[in-house]
Amino acid sequence: MRAAGITSRAHPLWLAYILHRLSGLGLALFLPFHFWILSLALTNPARLNGFLAFTDIGAVKLAEFGLVFLLAVHMFGGLRLMAMEWLPWTPPQKTLAAGATALSFLIATLFLMQAV
Amino acid sequence: MKAHMLKVTIERGPDSRDVFDVPAHESQTVLDVVSWVQQNADPTLSYRFACRVGMCGSCAMMVNGVPRWTCRTHMSKVLKDNAVTIGPLRNLPVVKDLVVDMDPFFDKWVGAEGVHHGSLTRDDPIAAIDETSETRVEANAGIECINCSVCYAACDTVAGNADYLGPAALQRAWTLLNDAKDEGRVAILDAVSGSGGCHNCHSMGSCTTYCPNDLDPMTAIAGLKRETAKSFFRRGR
Numbered sequence: 001m002r003a004a005g006i007t008s009r010a011h012p013l014w015l016a017y018i019l020h021r022l023s024g025l026g027l028a029l030f031l032p033f034h035f036w037i038l039s040l041a042l043t044n045p046a047r048l049n050g051f052l053a054f055t056d057i058g059a060v061k062l063a064e065f066g067l068v069f070l071l072a073v074h075m076f077g078g079l080r081l082m083a084m085e086w087l088p089w090t091p092p093q094k095t096l097a098a099g100a101t102a103l104s105f106l107i108a109t110l111f112l113m114q115a116v
Numbered sequence: 117m118k119a120h121m122l123k124v125t126i127e128r129g130p131d132s133r134d135v136f137d138v139p140a141h142e143s144q145t146v147l148d149v150v151s152w153v154q155q156n157a158d159p160t161l162s163y164r165f166a167c168r169v170g171m172c173g174s175c176a177m178m179v180n181g182v183p184r185w186t187c188r189t190h191m192s193k194v195l196k197d198n199a200v201t202i203g204p205l206r207n208l209p210v211v212k213d214l215v216v217d218m219d220p221f222f223d224k225w226v227g228a229e230g231v232h233h234g235s236l237t238r239d240d241p242i243a244a245i246d247e248t249s250e251t252r253v254e255a256n257a258g259i260e261c262i263n264c265s266v267c268y269a270a271c272d273t274v275a276g277n278a279d280y281l282g283p284a285a286l287q288r289a290w291t292l293l294n295d296a297k298d299e300g301r302v303a304i305l306d307a308v309s310g311s312g313g314c315h316n317c318h319s320m321g322s323c324t325t326y327c328p329n330d331l332d333p334m335t336a337i338a339g340l341k342r343e344t345a346k347s348f349f350r351r352g353r
Contacts, residue, residue, distance in 0.1 A: 007181035008270050013321025013334070081319060085338040 020077030023070045030067060122191065124149055126161065127178075127203035128213045134158070146186035146194065147175050150202060150214065163214040170328065173264030177214055178203040183269035185328045206269040221265050224281045229307040230288035233300025245296055255294035258287045258336050260329050267323035267333050279312035283323035283333035286314050290336035293343060305347050314340035 009018075040048035054060050083089075089097070120140040127133050136153045147165055154161040165175035170188040177186050179194050180201055194200050208216035236243065245252060267283040268274055274282045281289075289308050292298040308314045314337045323333040 008183060008322055008326060009272070009320075011321065011325045013319070013325060014272075017318055017320045084319060085341055088339065088342070089335070091332065091335075 016077065016080065019073055020081065023074040023077065026070045027074055030070075122149065122195065123199040124153065125199065125201040126150070126153065126214070127201065128161075129210075133201075140191070144191045146177070146179050146184070146189045146191060146200070146202060149191060149200070150177075150186060161214070162212040171262065173262035176205055176264045176266050176269065178206055178269065183266040183326055185264060185266065188328060205265055207271065207274045208265065208269070216265075218265060221268055221282070221284070222263070224285040224312075225263070225288060227307065227312070228281045228285035228289040229300055229304040230285050230292065231300075233292070233298050233303060235299040236297075243297060249296075251294040251296065254339070255291045258291040258331055258333070261287060261331055262329065264328065266326055266328055270322035270326045272320055272322065273316055273318055277312070277316055280316045281308065281312050281314075283317075283337065286317070286340055287331065287333040287336040289314075290339050293340070305344055308340050309344040309348070314344060317341070 009015075037048065037051055040051065055064070083097070084094070121137045122140050124136045124138045125133050126136065136157050138149050138152050138157075141148070147168065150161070150163050151165075154163065163175075163177070165187060166172040168175075168187045170185055173185070175186045176183055178184075179186065179189060180196065182194075183205060184194075186202070191200065202214065204210045204214045205216045208218065208221060211217050247256075261284055263284060265284065267287075271280075271283055273280050286308060289304050292300060293304050317334070317337045319334055319338070321334050324331075324335070327333065
């Protein structure tokens with residue numbers, strides 16, 4: 001890469017792209033492990049219980065938040081990409097759609113905060 | 117001349133950069149700075165420009181890592197701690213200093229069938245065009261491209277795949293596909309659905325973000341993705 005570096009990546013569209021890719025990569029690494037653990041329910045229940053005991057640890061709970069975050073980010077990233085590429089939006093429509101998504105996310109978060 | 121000096125770093129090769137002290141002026145553009153260096157500090161500095169007013173598209177360079185028309189970029193906009201780094205456009209072979217070889221860029225323009233596919237002769241009457249039709253509006257959205265290669269330099273997909281046609285060429289293909297006077301539909305769809313075609317695009321959007329003419333190649337490429345997919349499912353019809 002050339003000396004000046006590429007600072008031209010610092011914009012929302014590129015960040016959305018990289019978030020989608022990295023979350024996908026994270027899930028791809030995690031899922032085989034996840035399915036293997038689930039398979040223990042059939043092959044080795046005692047070992048599964050051992051793994052389930054881990055979920056009481058705070059750090060593991062935090063990591064689970066991370067996984068749910070990855071899943072959510074990846075799903076919305078994919079929906080965003082499909083909507084953007086397969087529907088002939090005009091720029092104002094894109095802005096409106098992004099605004100509506102942000103607003104509904106805000107309201108959903110408010111409800112969540114109230115529940116907690 | 118003001119006492120105020122700017123620290124200007126110019127990339128002249130992969131590992132070679134020269135630093136110049138350039139006097140600051142009001143309303144000074146990046147091109148003014150490059151010209152000052154060539155005229156007053158180092159006459160061997162090579163760079164390219166023509167119109168100086170954002171019409172010709174020949175003065176694009178990387179300014180602090182962002183592709184820009186240097187003639188339409190004020191120094192006040194890009195200075196960081198009174199300094200700026202200027203380099204040749206990304207994704208194109210460097211001829212010398214700030215001059216890049218634009219051939220790959222223009223070859224891809226033709227590779228994407230960005231040429232007129234006419235069916236009439238000069239003896240035919242001029243076909244009437246409905247300026248308000250959906251396809252004409254779509255075509256008009258992209259015709260102000262002046263081939264400056266800023267989008268091409270901004271695109272990471274171009275950087276990673278030498279065969280990728282790039283945003284400018286694909287946008288021109290989309291413009292022609294929507295042009296009632298162009299008869300190249302099959303040729304265009306063929307050209308843009310190949311291995312270097314529109315489906316390589318990851319919708320990173322740097323093309324649209326940095327186009328100095330406020331064009332939207334990313335949306336044009338999305339249009340090509342839809343049209344090539346439709347054509348595939350209809351088996352070319």
